[in-house]
Amino acid sequence: MAENTKRAAALFDLDGTLTNPFTGISNGIRHAMQKMGRAAPDDDAIRSHIGPPLQVTFAAFLETDDEARIWEAVGHYRERYQEVGKFENELIPGIKDALIHCVDAGYFLSVATSKMESYSRDIIVHFGLSEYFHAIHGSAPDGTNSNKAHLIRHILSNEPIDPSKAVMIGDRLHDIAGGKANGVPTIGVLWGFGDRTELEEAGAVSVVEKPSELASAIDRVLEVEPAA
Numbered sequence: 001m002a003e004n005t006k007r008a009a010a011l012f013d014l015d016g017t018l019t020n021p022f023t024g025i026s027n028g029i030r031h032a033m034q035k036m037g038r039a040a041p042d043d044d045a046i047r048s049h050i051g052p053p054l055q056v057t058f059a060a061f062l063e064t065d066d067e068a069r070i071w072e073a074v075g076h077y078r079e080r081y082q083e084v085g086k087f088e089n090e091l092i093p094g095i096k097d098a099l100i101h102c103v104d105a106g107y108f109l110s111v112a113t114s115k116m117e118s119y120s121r122d123i124i125v126h127f128g129l130s131e132y133f134h135a136i137h138g139s140a141p142d143g144t145n146s147n148k149a150h151l152i153r154h155i156l157s158n159e160p161i162d163p164s165k166a167v168m169i170g171d172r173l174h175d176i177a178g179g180k181a182n183g184v185p186t187i188g189v190l191w192g193f194g195d196r197t198e199l200e201e202a203g204a205v206s207v208v209e210k211p212s213e214l215a216s217a218i219d220r221v222l223e224v225e226p227a228a
Contacts (some may be wrong), residue, residue, distance in 0.1 A: 006162040007108040008222050011155060011184070013170030014113035014120055014138075015050060016192025018095055019127065024081060024088030025050055032076035033061060036069070050193045051172030053114045053139065053146035078116075086119045091127045092191055094211030099132040101215035107222070110135040110155055112168065112178075114146045135159050148178025156182060167221045169214070176202035185221050189214065 015021045030040040041049075041061055049057040058073040059065060102109055109132055113120050117138030124130055137155050139146035145154055148170075156163050168179035171192025179186035180203050188199030188207040199207050206217045 006160050007106070008165035009108040009110065009159070009161040009167070010102050010218055010222075011110050011112040011152065011166065011168045011179075012099075013168075013172075013175050013192075014111055014115055014123065016171035016194070017169060017175075017189055018092060018111070018129065019123065020090045020092060020192075021086075021088075022047065022050070023090075024085035027088060028077045028081045028085045029057070029061070031080045032058070032073045035076040036062065036073050038062060047193050051114070051174050053143060055143055055146070081119065086123055087126060089123060089126075091129075092211055095214075096129070096132075098211055098214040098218070099129065102218060103132055105219070107218075108135075108159065108161055109133045110137055110159060110161075112148070112151055112155055112170075112175075113138045114148060114151065114174070115139065116141060148174045149181035152178045152182045152184060156184075165222055167218055169218070171199075173198050173202035176204050187214070187217050187221060 012018055026043065026046045029046055033040045049060060054074045054077060055070050058070050062069055062073060111120055111124060111133055115138050117136065120138040121136050124133060124136055137151060145151040152168060163183060166184045168175055168184050168186045169189060171189050172194040176186045176188060176199060185205045188204035190196060190207060190209045196207050205221060208214050208217050
């Protein structure tokens with residue numbers, strides 16, 4: 001890939017950044033825990049575990065490192081999520097304006113999520129976001145690229161992105177850590193499932209409270225001068 005074809009890029013987490021997936025994820029977790037013969041965690045516990053890969057979440061909720069049990073629970077979750085859970089979801093108000101700004105600025109846009117890539121594509125289409133994204137990257141069914149550091153490395157290696165002009169946007173410490181592992185600065189957002197302390201301690205270079213603040217934060221990180 002020729003160096004001069006590479007572009008400034010904004011990488012967006014999905015859950016808690018572009019959409020609020022709490023209803024679908026919480027219903028899926030409760031379904032899986034019931035199938036596993038275990039009590040369902042409460043809403044606060046579920047919220048605190050949205051962001052990491054599912055296998056990490058179920059290891060915590062099942063209190064086990066037994067890979068077979070963990071992946072059995074993931075399978076039960078996916079049964080429901082594939083059918084209805086992925087659409088029990090809400091678009092974050094105002095996020096489209098930030099995406100439109102990024103497109104107008106000429107940035108390469110990619111989804112960068114630990115969620116399965118096939119589900120992510122369905123969600124992006126469902127909410128009419130396909131026209132804004134040049135690429136959608138998520139995890140494989142076996143968990144490949146569910147780790148944000150691995151995922152971002154994969155995106156940087158396979159898309160026409162200038163790594164020195166890239167930014168990762170997300171709501172949890174895993175997004176921040178994934179960016180840092182690849183030398184990519186990160187913006188934390190407060191409308192998702194993480195809080196300011198979590199994001200700042202993880203190393204976010206900026207934390208924004210509202211979607212209306214996101215476009216200018218991206219421009220600052222990428223050192224793009226605002227239009228006159």
